[in-house]
Amino acid sequence: MLTHPQTKYQRFIGVSLPDRQWPNNAITQAPVWMSTDLRDGNQALIDPMSIETKLRFFKKLVDIGFKQIEVGFPSASDIDFQFVRLLIEGNHIPDDVTIEVLTQARYELIERTVESLRGAKNAILHMYNPLAPDFREIVYNTDKAGVKNIALTGTRWVKELTANAPEVNWTYQYSPEVFSSTEIDFVKEVVVEVVDIWQPTTDNKIIINLPATVEMNTPNTYADQIEWMHRNLNQRECIVLSVHPHNDRGTAVAAAELALMAGADRIEGCLFGNGERTGNVDIVTLAMNMYSQGVSPQLDFSDIDQVRKLVEECNQLPVHPRHPYAGELVYTAFSGSHQDAIKKGMAVQSKDGRWRVPYLPIDPADVGRGFEAVVRVNSQSGKGGVAFLLEQEANLQLPRKLQIEFSRTVQRENDSTGKEMSAARMKEVFEQEYFDATIPFAYSSSTITSVGKAGQQVNIQFALNNEVYSIEGTGNGPVEAAANALSTFLNKKVEVADYHEHAIGEGAGVKAVCYIEVKLQGTESTFGCASDSNIITAAIKALLSGVNRLM
Numbered sequence: 001m002l003t004h005p006q007t008k009y010q011r012f013i014g015v016s017l018p019d020r021q022w023p024n025n026a027i028t029q030a031p032v033w034m035s036t037d038l039r040d041g042n043q044a045l046i047d048p049m050s051i052e053t054k055l056r057f058f059k060k061l062v063d064i065g066f067k068q069i070e071v072g073f074p075s076a077s078d079i080d081f082q083f084v085r086l087l088i089e090g091n092h093i094p095d096d097v098t099i100e101v102l103t104q105a106r107y108e109l110i111e112r113t114v115e116s117l118r119g120a121k122n123a124i125l126h127m128y129n130p131l132a133p134d135f136r137e138i139v140y141n142t143d144k145a146g147v148k149n150i151a152l153t154g155t156r157w158v159k160e161l162t163a164n165a166p167e168v169n170w171t172y173q174y175s176p177e178v179f180s181s182t183e184i185d186f187v188k189e190v191v192v193e194v195v196d197i198w199q200p201t202t203d204n205k206i207i208i209n210l211p212a213t214v215e216m217n218t219p220n221t222y223a224d225q226i227e228w229m230h231r232n233l234n235q236r237e238c239i240v241l242s243v244h245p246h247n248d249r250g251t252a253v254a255a256a257e258l259a260l261m262a263g264a265d266r267i268e269g270c271l272f273g274n275g276e277r278t279g280n281v282d283i284v285t286l287a288m289n290m291y292s293q294g295v296s297p298q299l300d301f302s303d304i305d306q307v308r309k310l311v312e313e314c315n316q317l318p319v320h321p322r323h324p325y326a327g328e329l330v331y332t333a334f335s336g337s338h339q340d341a342i343k344k345g346m347a348v349q350s351k352d353g354r355w356r357v358p359y360l361p362i363d364p365a366d367v368g369r370g371f372e373a374v375v376r377v378n379s380q381s382g383k384g385g386v387a388f389l390l391e392q393e394a395n396l397q398l399p400r401k402l403q404i405e406f407s408r409t410v411q412r413e414n415d416s417t418g419k420e421m422s423a424a425r426m427k428e429v430f431e432q433e434y435f436d437a438t439i440p441f442a443y444s445s446s447t448i449t450s451v452g453k454a455g456q457q458v459n460i461q462f463a464l465n466n467e468v469y470s471i472e473g474t475g476n477g478p479v480e481a482a483a484n485a486l487s488t489f490l491n492k493k494v495e496v497a498d499y500h501e502h503a504i505g506e507g508a509g510v511k512a513v514c515y516i517e518v519k520l521q522g523t524e525s526t527f528g529c530a531s532d533s534n535i536i537t538a539a540i541k542a543l544l545s546g547v548n549r550l551m
């Protein structure tokens with residue numbers, strides 16, 4: 001890299017708009033979305049999609065809710081031509097969906113494009129030509145008049161040729177390519193004349209699409225350009241103002257959002273940001289950003305993983321695990337403090353349904369993600385994550401001190417493996433550690449009877465070293481009575497420091513789970529846990545589990 005990059009690169013200076021209004025605006029409704037996955041996305045793939053793949057993708061776009069879909073460049077490739085024919089002749093286009101196709105401003109290409117669309121109910125014919133200085137000078141070896149002539153002549157051809165196919169309800173879209181780096185008053189001059197030729201009405205608007213073919217500077221620069229066009233174009237009421245941001249600087253989403261605030265009505269982009277070079281603007285992120293602000297995007301990503309899988313298969317390109325809203329890891333907290341906050345947030349979800357979970361901008365369930373996606377436990381995790389997973393996986397609601405105790409066991413295993421622990425493995429470890437703590441005292445049965453004034457007598461049978469024992473004790477309740485029976489048997493005080501229980505399951509299958517913190521004279525306390533369909537049995541088994549763990 002250069003020490004003095006200014007000798008090679010210069011700052012792009014956009015339009016001067018000191019009275020810009022867009023910073024005061026907010027996005028309050030969904031724009032018209034146009035998916036160009038099958039055109040701009042497709043033209044950027046290593047292996048372009050086959051007809052079958054395009055059809056699969058098209059159907060998914062329809063399911064998601066796109067009403068405008070650019071399906072190809074039919075004058076460029078036979079696959080695209082045949083695909084357009086298949087859509088029309090196979091009746092694959094719902095009445096409320098309009099297909100769009102792209103063409104250069106060349107007579108024979110427009111002719112073939114119109115041919116491809118014959119018999120369609122509605123169609124958008126999209127013509128582009130570059131206006132920007134580098135293109136004029138380097139690519140076309142012409143001047144402003146030369147590129148303007150291409151735009152105007154092309155528009156006249158579109159008008160003439162589409163008139164030959166009156167069965168189609170035509171919409172014309174014109175893109176001054178590389179709008180982002182073209183002198184703005186020159187773009188206006190060309191667009192105004194294009195509009196004059198086409199003669200749109202408020203009922204049959206023209207789409208003027210202003211592409212950031214290459215992103216030039218910070219997204220505010222693009223917003224200024226869009227607001228300038230929005231304010232200065234003639235016949236604005238007959239124009240759908242569209243944007244087509246690319247992502248060269250990694251700020252296409254921001255540019256698109258600011259463009260909406262600046263007056264754009266429509267956004268062209270691709271799912272997950274596929275497209276030329278660094279991609280087109282990512283429509284999934286844009287839509288979900290709106291959703292997270294309480295604005296319905298009118299696109300359905302309720303099963304975002306299914307959409308992602310299909311797009312990965314069709315594009316033969318992976319979606320990054322940290323891709324906003326859709327990446328495999330984007331709802332996942334591994335670290336202790338994040339897990340703690342998420343667990344607490346999930347627990348207090350307010351009755352009015354408002355989402356207030358720290359670290360998570362949206363509810364993962366809204367896009368079809370389960371609890372597994374939210375918290376995963378490795379050596380960076382703490383008790384919050386462990387407790388969350390156990391509750392989700394096994395319905396176990398560990399008391400706080402037990403969370404601390406058990407998370408040390410999990411930490412030891414994770415440190416030794418260096419790996420993540422799955423929820424299923426955690427349940428297994430918990431059961432081994434607590435429910436299976438049956439040595440030396442292996443519970444067999446118990447009976448409980450009331451004695452005296454509110455006193456209880458318990459009789460416990462257990463196996464110890466292959467012999468069966470029966471012991472008895474009394475107390476204010478069954479747990480105290482059982483502790484007293486064990487104290488007598490062991491000749492050591494068995495103390496119950498804490499007791500928790502809750503039900504798991506439903507109906508006939510409901511069970512009680514007990515967590516008892518036990519202390520044996522001269523030892524630190526520990527927990528014992530057990531479950532049983534009988535709550536008293538669960539408590540006595542939990543007490544034995546604790547004593548066994550201490551012994």
Ligand SMILES: CC(=O)SCCNC(=O)CCNC(=O)[C@H](O)C(C)(C)COP(=O)(O)OP(=O)(O)OC[C@H]1O[C@@H](n2cnc3c(N)ncnc32)[C@H](O)[C@@H]1OP(=O)(O)O
Binds near residue numbers: 040073075140
């Ligand atoms: C920013 C975008 O994404 S634009 C869309 C880009 N997508 C594609 O290009 C994919 C499909 N394209 C193709 O398959 C081919 O480009 C075709 C079949 C359309 C045309 O191929 P070719 O005839 O070989 O021309 P090629 O694409 O190389 O274009 C170069 C010629 O077209 C002219 N041209 C390029 N774009 C345009 C345009 N929008 N309008 C008018 N003429 C144009 C160039 O000036 C050049 O002319 P020259 O040969 O006289 O120098």
Ligand SMILES: CC(C)C(=O)C(=O)O
Binds near residue numbers: 102
């Ligand atoms: C054809 C136009 C809209 C385009 O793809 C671009 O400028 O990026």
